[in-house]
Amino acid sequence: MTRMNDYWNVCNAAEVVDYYVNHHAGPKPGKMQRGVVNVLNLINRWINTNKVLILKTQQMSNKNTVTLSEATAKSAQIDSDKDRQRRINNLRGRGRGGKPQ
Numbered sequence: 001m002t003r004m005n006d007y008w009n010v011c012n013a014a015e016v017v018d019y020y021v022n023h024h025a026g027p028k029p030g031k032m033q034r035g036v037v038n039v040l041n042l043i044n045r046w047i048n049t050n051k052v053l054i055l056k057t058q059q060m061s062n063k064n065t066v067t068l069s070e071a072t073a074k075s076a077q078i079d080s081d082k083d084r085q086r087r088i089n090n091l092r093g094r095g096r097g098g099k100p101q
Helices: 007-024 031-049 051-064 068-092
Strands: none
């Protein structure tokens, strides 16, 4: 089965599984297994019909992915910039006898 990295695929799959488990899994033995097989078939069919869409969303998400270390470095940089600006403002005061921030 195709791996579903895509968030929307997983959401759709979860909905389908939920539907089959809650509405089609009765007390009869084997019904649950059949339900799961049906779910997998439905998911595969959904993936096959939406391949272009999936590829596009994956390309978009690949462009926007940032590693955790990059993100933390960036946020630290932003924080240090803010601190520096705050220090400058504190030194500067506010014109005619204004309180420092």
